[in-house]
Amino acid sequence: MKQLSFAVIGAGNGGQAIAGHLALKGYKVNLYNRTYQKLLPIIEKGGIELEGEVEGFGKLNVITDDMEKAIKDVDIILVVVPASAHYKIAEDMLLYLKDGQIIVLNPGRTGGALEFHNVIRKREDLDVVIAETDTFIYACRSSMGKSKIYKIKEVVSVAAIPKDKTQMVVEALNTAFPQFIPAQNVLETSLNNFGAVFHPTPTLLNAARIETTKGNFEYYREGISPSVAKILEKIDNERMMVAKALGVNTISAKRWLKESYNAEGENLYEAIQNTKAYVGLLAPQTLDCRYIFEDVPMSLVPMSSIGKEIGIKTPTIDAVIHLASVMHGKDYWKIGRTAEKLGIQGMTAEEIIELVEGKRKEVTIA
Amino acid sequence: MKQLSFAVIGAGNGGQAIAGHLALKGYKVNLYNRTYQKLLPIIEKGGIELEGEVEGFGKLNVITDDMEKAIKDVDIILVVVPASAHYKIAEDMLLYLKDGQIIVLNPGRTGGALEFHNVIRKREDLDVVIAETDTFIYACRSSMGKSKIYKIKEVVSVAAIPKDKTQMVVEALNTAFPQFIPAQNVLETSLNNFGAVFHPTPTLLNAARIETTKGNFEYYREGISPSVAKILEKIDNERMMVAKALGVNTISAKRWLKESYNAEGENLYEAIQNTKAYVGLLAPQTLDCRYIFEDVPMSLVPMSSIGKEIGIKTPTIDAVIHLASVMHGKDYWKIGRTAEKLGIQGMTAEEIIELVEGKRKEVTIA
Numbered sequence: 001m002k003q004l005s006f007a008v009i010g011a012g013n014g015g016q017a018i019a020g021h022l023a024l025k026g027y028k029v030n031l032y033n034r035t036y037q038k039l040l041p042i043i044e045k046g047g048i049e050l051e052g053e054v055e056g057f058g059k060l061n062v063i064t065d066d067m068e069k070a071i072k073d074v075d076i077i078l079v080v081v082p083a084s085a086h087y088k089i090a091e092d093m094l095l096y097l098k099d100g101q102i103i104v105l106n107p108g109r110t111g112g113a114l115e116f117h118n119v120i121r122k123r124e125d126l127d128v129v130i131a132e133t134d135t136f137i138y139a140c141r142s143s144m145g146k147s148k149i150y151k152i153k154e155v156v157s158v159a160a161i162p163k164d165k166t167q168m169v170v171e172a173l174n175t176a177f178p179q180f181i182p183a184q185n186v187l188e189t190s191l192n193n194f195g196a197v198f199h200p201t202p203t204l205l206n207a208a209r210i211e212t213t214k215g216n217f218e219y220y221r222e223g224i225s226p227s228v229a230k231i232l233e234k235i236d237n238e239r240m241m242v243a244k245a246l247g248v249n250t251i252s253a254k255r256w257l258k259e260s261y262n263a264e265g266e267n268l269y270e271a272i273q274n275t276k277a278y279v280g281l282l283a284p285q286t287l288d289c290r291y292i293f294e295d296v297p298m299s300l301v302p303m304s305s306i307g308k309e310i311g312i313k314t315p316t317i318d319a320v321i322h323l324a325s326v327m328h329g330k331d332y333w334k335i336g337r338t339a340e341k342l343g344i345q346g347m348t349a350e351e352i353i354e355l356v357e358g359k360r361k362e363v364t365i366a
Numbered sequence: 367m368k369q370l371s372f373a374v375i376g377a378g379n380g381g382q383a384i385a386g387h388l389a390l391k392g393y394k395v396n397l398y399n400r401t402y403q404k405l406l407p408i409i410e411k412g413g414i415e416l417e418g419e420v421e422g423f424g425k426l427n428v429i430t431d432d433m434e435k436a437i438k439d440v441d442i443i444l445v446v447v448p449a450s451a452h453y454k455i456a457e458d459m460l461l462y463l464k465d466g467q468i469i470v471l472n473p474g475r476t477g478g479a480l481e482f483h484n485v486i487r488k489r490e491d492l493d494v495v496i497a498e499t500d501t502f503i504y505a506c507r508s509s510m511g512k513s514k515i516y517k518i519k520e521v522v523s524v525a526a527i528p529k530d531k532t533q534m535v536v537e538a539l540n541t542a543f544p545q546f547i548p549a550q551n552v553l554e555t556s557l558n559n560f561g562a563v564f565h566p567t568p569t570l571l572n573a574a575r576i577e578t579t580k581g582n583f584e585y586y587r588e589g590i591s592p593s594v595a596k597i598l599e600k601i602d603n604e605r606m607m608v609a610k611a612l613g614v615n616t617i618s619a620k621r622w623l624k625e626s627y628n629a630e631g632e633n634l635y636e637a638i639q640n641t642k643a644y645v646g647l648l649a650p651q652t653l654d655c656r657y658i659f660e661d662v663p664m665s666l667v668p669m670s671s672i673g674k675e676i677g678i679k680t681p682t683i684d685a686v687i688h689l690a691s692v693m694h695g696k697d698y699w700k701i702g703r704t705a706e707k708l709g710i711q712g713m714t715a716e717e718i719i720e721l722v723e724g725k726r727k728e729v730t731i732a
Binding site: 205211225316318319323326 | 568570571572573574575576577578588589591593594597600653684686688692693
């Protein structure tokens with residue numbers, strides 16, 4: 001197999017880290033960012049300095065704010081931007097994509113690959129594969145061409161549309177990262193989204209505390225009390241009901257804490273309190289944070305909207321979306337990934353499954 | 367006019383204070399409480415010791431847990447219990463009521479008089495008047511036969527069903543308390559319920575903070591930040607929309623702070639921060655508090671339910687009711703004052719107005 005080449009879209013925390021790491025491993029890597037300003041210190045260095053679990057310098061091939069240059073002739077395009085930017089990124093790269101390219105959203109949040117697919121299929125003849133991961137591969141912090149990788153996760157699930165391309169995507173990614181494993185389909189990577197459970201609701205239910213203390217309290221250990229955890233359990237349950245109706249094998253947030261952090265507990269509250277990785281993590285400093293402006297429209301809205309299409313009610317998720325919308329003075333239902341934007345409006349659960357499995361060829365172009 | 371006699375139903379904070387005060391003024395007062403235990407120290411003293419704005423000893427006529435004895439032959443029955451007890455109290459006194467008696471709910475919260483009326487009208491031939499106030503007359507604390515009245519409010523609105531009895535009720539109450547003034551009708555006293563705006567939502571949005579600090583923060587000044595106040599403004603707006611559709615003159619919570627406390631501000635957040643009376647007031651020590659278990663079912667649920675009947679949507683109120691229900695593991699929609707319990711199910715705004723004005727005589731018995 002020839003050495004694969006990569007484009008990394010987005011030079012934030014994650015983008016700088018993965019671009020640097022791939023380059024350090026010897027891959028040809030292009031780094032794209034919409035804002036040129038942010039690229040200047042990286043251009044000056046010619047790449048990314050890495051520290052933490054990985055140390056060294058990753059020399060980049062191209063560093064650019066020109067999408068065409070960034071993705072031209074690369075094999076794999078890693079999209080590492082907030083989910084709220086996926087739609088625009090898809091539109092920006094649409095004209096320059098070439099047959100055979102693989103696009104991986106890192107991560108997709110809920111419905112990322114579906115939304116991307118719904119844009120990309122406007123070029124009917126184009127033969128690319130769109131995939132998404134369920135989480136980002138590192139815990140890291142980056143700025144100005146320096147990246148610290150605190151932890152490389154052991155396992156990251158990935159799935160493609162159509163489903164039968166997942167194995168090929170995993171194999172391609174595995175040449176660089178053994179951590180990627182196949183998920184059942186993009187509904188699994190989309191619905192095993194625990195950020196949807198852990199991010200918007202505790203932020204909303206600690207709104208005044210965040211604003212009056214500038215987030216100076218432990219987000220998980222103080223911000224999630226027994227009563228807040230009860231609400232999270234209900235949200236998690238609604239998420240699992242949607243997943244179940246789509247035939248997705250999902251686990252509860254409580255079990256996920258057990259599997260990820262070996263945290264035990266009679267209920268979600270106890271499991272959170274027993275999660276050592278959460279000790280000391282502070283709340284966001286302001287309510288203008290991704291826990292709301294990304295996770296509400298890109299995680300909760302698609303869960304609710306998919307649920308609505310297939311007849312699963314999500315009243316607790318809906319209440320959080322509504323209150324977050326009022327709080328921010330924005331209609332997150334409009335901004336967010338609705339069934340229409342995912343290209344699944346009017347579909348039954350069976351039809352949605354057929355779509356992600358590539359068995360539904362007659363879809364009309366939006 | 368003969369000297370009026372009173373029964374005070376409920377020997378809590380408010381019941382002890384008003385019973386003692388009326389007795390001190392020389393009225394014949396019976397005090398009822400469902401739990402006999404609570405009456406023992408009062409029985410021992412023979413009445414209530416008052417301090418604060420009023421000082422002295424109010425000797426009571428009857429102190430009892432027997433409803434029949436409590437209300438027998440009295441002119442005015444003052445119901446001073448949490449709104450969640452109104453329905454049961456109405457049932458308990460139904461058999462013993464006599465023509466000509468006046469019942470006043472202090473206060474009614476939202477729909478108190480309508481709910482009471484819906485129980486009492488089971489005795490079709492009975493000619494009593496049911497009224498409600500918009501707030502309790504004192505700020506006070508009482509226990510064990512001692513009551514401290516911090517402040518007697520300057521104005522308390524009262525309205526009766528039917529509306530044309532309001533003047534008679536006000537005149538009767540004015541013989542003891544000049545503070546009572548007539549409201550337009552019981553829809554006004556029910557919808558000018560600012561507790562519905564100030565109580566459940568900040569409590570919910572500070573849930574973890576209340577549970578982890580035992581309420582050790584300033585409820586209004588720290589618990590209502592700019593973003594929380596934005597949500598309160600939306601709730602207040604929904605309340606006013608329902609009121610407007612029912613022809614009720616209502617004022618905003620912001621204007622109410624101005625009129626009650628002379629607190630100015632560009633928006634509700636600023637007005638709250640500028641309300642001197644709120645300085646130092648701490649949050650509830652636990653989430654098992656009346657701000658949730660009374661105000662959600664007895665204030666927010668009836669506002670939403672009345673809105674639903676007359677075609678006014680209250681999505682923000684509904685979201686708070688839902689999350690409070692999940693948090694407490696109780697269905698506050700079922701516990702609360704729905705249109706059905708208020709006896710207004712299926713009615714238009716015009717028909718509801720006719721009901722409270724006494725122009726709707728054909729109502730069927732629930």
